[in-house]
Amino acid sequence: MTSVAEPDGKAASMTRRLPLAARRELDWIGIPLIAAVGLAAYWLLPDDLALLTRIAASALFVLSLDLVLGYGGIATLGQAAMFGTGAYAAGILAVNWNNDPFAMLAVGGLAGGLIALVTGALILHARGLTLLMLTIAVAQIVQEVANKARDWTGGSDGLSGIDPAPVLGMFRFDMFGHTSYLFALAVLVVGLAVARRIVRSPFGLACRGVKEDPLRISAIGGSPKSYLVALYAVAGVFAGVAGALTAVTSGIVGLDSAGFSWSAEALVMLVLGGTGRLYGAVIGTAAFMGVHHILAANDPYHWMAFIGLFLIGIVLFLPGGIVSVTGRISALLRPRAAPGHEGDRA
Amino acid sequence: MESIFGIAVDGVAYGMILFIISVGLSVTLGLMRVVNLAHGAFAMVGGYVASYAAQGAGLPYGVALVVAVVLTVLATLPLERLLYRRIYGSANELAQVLLTIGLTFVIVAGMNYLFGPTLKRIPLPELLTGTVELGPKAIPTHRAFVIAAGAATLVGLWWLLERTDFGIRLRAAVDDPAMAAALGIRTERLYLATFALGTGLAALGGVLGAELLPLEPYYAIRYIVLFLAVVAVGGAGSIFGSAAAALALGIVDTAGKYLIPNFGEFFFYAALILILFRWPHGFFKGRTA
Numbered sequence: 001m002t003s004v005a006e007p008d009g010k011a012a013s014m015t016r017r018l019p020l021a022a023r024r025e026l027d028w029i030g031i032p033l034i035a036a037v038g039l040a041a042y043w044l045l046p047d048d049l050a051l052l053t054r055i056a057a058s059a060l061f062v063l064s065l066d067l068v069l070g071y072g073g074i075a076t077l078g079q080a081a082m083f084g085t086g087a088y089a090a091g092i093l094a095v096n097w098n099n100d101p102f103a104m105l106a107v108g109g110l111a112g113g114l115i116a117l118v119t120g121a122l123i124l125h126a127r128g129l130t131l132l133m134l135t136i137a138v139a140q141i142v143q144e145v146a147n148k149a150r151d152w153t154g155g156s157d158g159l160s161g162i163d164p165a166p167v168l169g170m171f172r173f174d175m176f177g178h179t180s181y182l183f184a185l186a187v188l189v190v191g192l193a194v195a196r197r198i199v200r201s202p203f204g205l206a207c208r209g210v211k212e213d214p215l216r217i218s219a220i221g222g223s224p225k226s227y228l229v230a231l232y233a234v235a236g237v238f239a240g241v242a243g244a245l246t247a248v249t250s251g252i253v254g255l256d257s258a259g260f261s262w263s264a265e266a267l268v269m270l271v272l273g274g275t276g277r278l279y280g281a282v283i284g285t286a287a288f289m290g291v292h293h294i295l296a297a298n299d300p301y302h303w304m305a306f307i308g309l310f311l312i313g314i315v316l317f318l319p320g321g322i323v324s325v326t327g328r329i330s331a332l333l334r335p336r337a338a339p340g341h342e343g344d345r346a
Numbered sequence: 347m348e349s350i351f352g353i354a355v356d357g358v359a360y361g362m363i364l365f366i367i368s369v370g371l372s373v374t375l376g377l378m379r380v381v382n383l384a385h386g387a388f389a390m391v392g393g394y395v396a397s398y399a400a401q402g403a404g405l406p407y408g409v410a411l412v413v414a415v416v417l418t419v420l421a422t423l424p425l426e427r428l429l430y431r432r433i434y435g436s437a438n439e440l441a442q443v444l445l446t447i448g449l450t451f452v453i454v455a456g457m458n459y460l461f462g463p464t465l466k467r468i469p470l471p472e473l474l475t476g477t478v479e480l481g482p483k484a485i486p487t488h489r490a491f492v493i494a495a496g497a498a499t500l501v502g503l504w505w506l507l508e509r510t511d512f513g514i515r516l517r518a519a520v521d522d523p524a525m526a527a528a529l530g531i532r533t534e535r536l537y538l539a540t541f542a543l544g545t546g547l548a549a550l551g552g553v554l555g556a557e558l559l560p561l562e563p564y565y566a567i568r569y570i571v572l573f574l575a576v577v578a579v580g581g582a583g584s585i586f587g588s589a590a591a592a593l594a595l596g597i598v599d600t601a602g603k604y605l606i607p608n609f610g611e612f613f614f615y616a617a618l619i620l621i622l623f624r625w626p627h628g629f630f631k632g633r634t635a
Contacts, residue, residue, distance in 0.1 A: 069440070075439050075440050075443065077443070122619070122623060123619075123622075123623075125626065126622065126626045127626075128439060129375070129381055129439075129574070129577070129578055129582065130578050130622055130626050130627065132381065132439065132443070132574075132578075133574055133575055133578035133618065133622065134618075134619060134622055136571055136574070136575075137575070137615040137618045137619050137622075138619070140571065140611065140615045141612060141615045141616065141619070144611050144612040144615065145612070148612070260567070260571060261567060264447055267443070267444070267447075268444075268447070271440075271444060275440075301454070301455040301458045301459065301463075301563070302455065304451040304452070304454055304455040305451065305452050305455035305456070307448070307451055308447075308448040308449065308450070308451030308452035308453075308454075308455065309448065309452060310448070311444045311445065311447060311448025311451070312429065312445055312448040312449060312452070314444065314448075315432075315433065315441045315444050315445040315448070316429070316432060316445070
């Protein structure tokens with residue numbers, strides 16, 4: 001696999017040497033910056049820790065979608081299947097056997113990765129509308145199984161009674177959400193670092209190659225489908241961990257965690273922040289959920305109209321497709337992302 | 347025996363509703379290659395307008411039906427000019443998905459603003475509330491009406507696309523848009539007419555299916571997955587494919603709900619995955635595939 005990926009990785013990086021080099025100048029600062037902003041928010045917004053925790057866990061989920069869509073070009077509306085599977089796996093583990101938070105994350109990631117591997121191998125031969133439908137169908141089946149396996153998942157009442165043990169045996173999950181938030185932030189930062197390592201690896205570059213020109217990859221001896229299935233499974237691990245993180249920090253898992261609208265919302269957040277760049281997922285999630293928190297407080301339908309108009313505007317008024325959209329938006333957001341959001345939420 | 351008959355009637359009626367709504371999506375998808383997630387919203391608009399016309403304005407059922415279809419088409423035609431024209435045939439499915447999801451959200455919010463969040467009904471005329479005798483069995487008149495309307499739609503569409511000048515031009519534009527344009531076929535008008543046809547069918551299905559797919563603001567998001575499933579299974583652009591897929595999925599879903607009620611929608615999506623695994627382009631390979 002690596003011997004195939006190597007030459008292609010070089011080819012891909014050669015053609016994009018300029019943008020990559022230019023980006024690398026700024027890139028090292030990204031993860032520390034997110035960690036610093038996250039920590040600052042902990043002290044500046046002590047009353048909104050529940051929201052901030054949700055943002056951190058959701059950002060990890062949107063990050064997994066970014067891996068699939070931004071680096072593999074797989075348009076999916078079923079990413080919540082992996083999120084929900086991870087959340088339920090972690091929740092069931094905690095209720096029945098072991099409530100160690102790290103064990104929950106590990107099992108959630110494993111479950112998310114496995115379901116992605118199995119379903120990915122089954123559906124990734126399709127393209128376009130068929131693939132979109134298959135991803136939706138997988139998520140609907142996961143949701144339906146979760147709904148019917150009442151004894152394990154609690155059905156439509158949701159799975160409750162998840163009571164995670166103290167982190168490392170030292171830090172208890174308190175009712176103010178201090179531990180939850182710091183734990184979620186730490187997991188997100190580690191997730192970002194791992195994701196960055198993956199997309200920079202020969203494997204990650206090969207996946208980009210598949211996204212840009214699958215024919216060329218197969219011409220030089222690679223198998224586009226196996227790259228995509230592997231990427232789908234890796235992203236499934238991230239989504240599963242994100243689901244498990246929600247289970248750990250919120251203590252409940254509901255049916256909507258595998259729902260169609262959760263997949264669609266993640267897509268909106270990703271596009272808002274920018275596809276194909278990992279920080280975009282975090283910025284988009286923070287912006288989306290921050291604005292949502294403010295607007296949805298009075299009427300959820302106003303919020304829908306707002307986000308709908310925003311989506312239409314993005315597609316129409318930023319010509320050249322989503323790629324240029326994300327470039328411009330992240331150019332707008334990036335320099336003043338941190339202070340801007342602070343102001344929004346305060 | 348009794349339940350087999352019930353499954354057949356309800357399954358076929360449900361399948362016909364799915365067919366009427368989905369075939370509009372299939373025709374627009376096949377021609378313009380737009381993954382139109384707002385199609386369910388158009389069906390919902392049709393249902394809401396009919397409900398208002400029947401309950402608020404007191405029009406008889408048939409008139410309300412026509413008014414709903416016409417108004418929905420008139421209301422959505424500007425969208426074709428302003429929005430859809432920019433994403434036709436675009437290779438970028440993501441842009442299509444985002445634009446049409448955005449449009450769906452706006453319509454959902456707008457319908458809620460105009461008509462409120464409660465469940466809307468379209469009262470049936472007395473003519474459609476009883477049962478009709480069919481040999482030894484009696485079936486609800488509304489089901490029979492829906493099945494007949496579906497069959498009429500199927501025949502009408504087949505005639506329109508295979509036997510009329512409009513259909514010939516449309517098929518030419520689907521098979522080779524550049525050549526069709528070069529031959530003097532005005533593809534822009536054709537697209538507009540096809541979009542109107544698709545929207546009209548969606549509105550018709552939304553009105554006829556109000557008993558089976560209840561009208562509420564989240565209708566647009568809740569059922570679009572079903573309509574897309576029918577198109578994916580049937581093959582975009584194929585009328586008979588859509589009919590076969592809608593009937594198959596409708597009967598599978600109804601049978602699953604009758605026989606093993608605990609599993610709800612499970613069988614629908616399991617069937618969807620199996621079918622698409624075996625026939626990735628749908629039962630009938632679409633004209634664009």
